[in-house]
Amino acid sequence: MNTPEETLDPEDWEATRILAHQMIDDSIRHLDDVRSRAVWQDMPDHVRAHFAMPAPKVPQPLSAVYAELQTYLLPYSMGNIHPRFWGWYMGSGNFTGALGDFLAAVDGSNLGGGTTGAALIDAQVVGWFKEIMGFPASASGTLTSGGSMANMVAHTVARNAKAGVDVRAQGILAMPQPLRFYASDQVHSCHQKALEVLGLGAVALTEVRSDDHQRMDVAALEAAIKADIAAGIKPACVIGTAGTTNTGAMDDLQAIASICKRHGIWFHVDGCIGALLRIAPRNKAMVDGIEQADSIALDPHKWLHTPFEAGCVLIRDAQLHFETFEMHGDYLQMQTRGLIAGTFLADYSFELSRGFKALKIWMSLKENGVAKFGRLIDQNIEQAQYLERRILAEQKLELVAPVGLNIVCFRYANGRSDEAGLKALNTEIMLRSQESGLAVPSDTTVAGKHCLRVAINNHRTTRADLDLFIDAVLKVGAQIEAEAGVKA
Numbered sequence: 200m201n202t203p204e205e206t207l208d209p210e211d212w213e214a215t216r217i218l219a220h221q222m223i224d225d226s227i228r229h230l231d232d233v234r235s236r237a238v239w240q241d242m243p244d245h246v247r248a249h250f251a252m253p254a255p256k257v258p259q260p261l262s263a264v265y266a267e268l269q270t271y272l273l274p275y276s277m278g279n280i281h282p283r284f285w286g287w288y289m290g291s292g293n294f295t296g297a298l299g300d301f302l303a304a305v306d307g308s309n310l311g312g313g314t315t316g317a318a319l320i321d322a323q324v325v326g327w328f329k330e331i332m333g334f335p336a337s338a339s340g341t342l343t344s345g346g347s348m349a350n351m352v353a354h355t356v357a358r359n360a361k362a363g364v365d366v367r368a369q370g371i372l373a374m375p376q377p378l379r380f381y382a383s384d385q386v387h388s389c390h391q392k393a394l395e396v397l398g399l400g401a402v403a404l405t406e407v408r409s410d411d412h413q414r415m416d417v418a419a420l421e422a423a424i425k426a427d428i429a430a431g432i433k434p435a436c437v438i439g440t441a442g443t444t445n446t447g448a449m450d451d452l453q454a455i456a457s458i459c460k461r462h463g464i465w466f467h468v469d470g471c472i473g474a475l476l477r478i479a480p481r482n483k484a485m486v487d488g489i490e491q492a493d494s495i496a497l498d499p500h501k502w503l504h505t506p507f508e509a510g511c512v513l514i515r516d517a518q519l520h521f522e523t524f525e526m527h528g529d530y531l532q533m534q535t536r537g538l539i540a541g542t543f544l545a546d547y548s549f550e551l552s553r554g555f556k557a558l559k560i561w562m563s564l565k566e567n568g569v570a571k572f573g574r575l576i577d578q579n580i581e582q583a584q585y586l587e588r589r590i591l592a593e594q595k596l597e598l599v600a601p602v603g604l605n606i607v608c609f610r611y612a613n614g615r616s617d618e619a620g621l622k623a624l625n626t627e628i629m630l631r632s633q634e635s636g637l638a639v640p641s642d643t644t645v646a647g648k649h650c651l652r653v654a655i656n657n658h659r660t661t662r663a664d665l666d667l668f669i670d671a672v673l674k675v676g677a678q679i680e681a682e683a684g685v686k687a
């Protein structure tokens with residue numbers, strides 16, 4: 200007797216259809232109401248405990264699963280979809296992108312490669328980024344999980360190109376000289392991680408000092424390169440940062456490009472924050488020089504507000520990119536016809552199976568047009584300048600770094616200069632702001648000064664939100680000082 204066959208398809212599609220419509224209706228309400236909710240709230244113990252349950256053994260209706268998610272998941276999200284979320288550096292998502300993720304899953308294609316509409320959309324989105332960045336059509340690229348992976352893909356290609364041996368076959372121990380990558384001391388930590396994973400070690404990253412605007416000191420860069428050459432070390436790659444994570448500082452990309460040209464060094468731009476300034480009508484000149492890069496990492500889940508996750512890397516020399524990752528098992532041989540023919544996307548990435556992240560980017564770019572995203576970038580920069588003016592006008596507040604982009608670093612100082620006390624005070628202001636649900640700033644340290652950090656990468660923020668936040672900082676700062684017995 201044959202065992203009855205099963206499937207994951209619902210027994211009752213009609214009931215599923217009604218429930219799915221309900222989910223869409225609820226989702227729209229959830230976004231429409233976002234401003235009326237706390238940005239973030241901590242989880243009560245019973246909620247935490249709920250997530251400690253073992254793997255489900257018995258089935259339950261999807262409606263019950265959905266009800267559970269409404270109770271335990273949605274109220275405890277990160278809050279980056281809220282207009283007053285400015286912590287770390289995140290995009291705020293968009294509903295079309297969410298639909299894109301859903302529709303991509305319904306299409307179901309594996310973006311490892313293949314002759315599918317999905318693969319063409321993937322290639323088209325990468326092509327749009329090449330066009331936006333001023334890269335030639337002959338360049339290559341791949342969508343990644345985010346900026347960390349985008350930077351790592353670029354560093355792998357740069358390492359292989361500069362290794363001096365066939366590093367894929369022989370490994371790093373066969374390299375005739377150690378390689379060096381250079382970046383400013385403001386570089387994102389993912390670069391060190393990448394070089395560690397690539398077997399080059401943290402020692403391969405030289406952090407060049409930055410100036411008082413947190414930009415790479417290019418004279419110090421050239422001196423470091425010359426000293427390494429004299430010492431028998433091979434300068435492989437300079438990483439210019441277009442918008443640092445700490446303060447939004449912009450390295451001098453033109454100057455770095457010409458140093459790289461002079462010494463035959465790979466020029467990589469970490470544009471996770473700033474590369475997309477290329478589409479911002481009022482601020483695009485800030486990234487002049489980016490088009491000269493050998494590779495660029497950018498992050499659609501930041502200034503394009505693609506729902507997590509979506510990064511992208513572009514490589515000028517498509518052949519080097521292909522030679523770094525091309526590999527096919529017996530079970531995956533390319534054909535000239537049929538489903539597996541033409542360009543195979545996994546030949547440009549570590550990953551074989553890949554999701555259809557291109558669709559959410561494709562849909563929202565088509566719906567809004569590139570120009571609208573450009574205006575939103577300009578809007579965030581203008582809001583940062585507005586916040587800077589508000590801070591400069593308040594005696595008790597101190598601006599800690601110049602505002603060049605959309606990141607504002609400041610602290611409640613009230614004329615004090617006791618660093619330890621100020622750090623404790625501002626940390627407490629940050630935590631109370633997060634815990635009250637009013638706003639989510641994060642913190643950092645710039646040139647030895649601990650400060651609040653407001654990164655306005657948010658299409659829902661208004662100037663009124665910033666006013667509300669500044670008023671709260673002043674009030675809470677004074678409150679904490681009063682609790683500690685400090686005279687105002």
Ligand SMILES: *Cc1c(COP(=O)(O)O)cnc(C)c1O
Pocket residue numbers: 288344345346347348387389440442443444469470471472498510
């Ligand atoms: C955010 C960021 C990264 C890391 O990107 P993820 O998408 O978080 O992996 C790298 N570099 C810079 C400058 C960033 O701001």
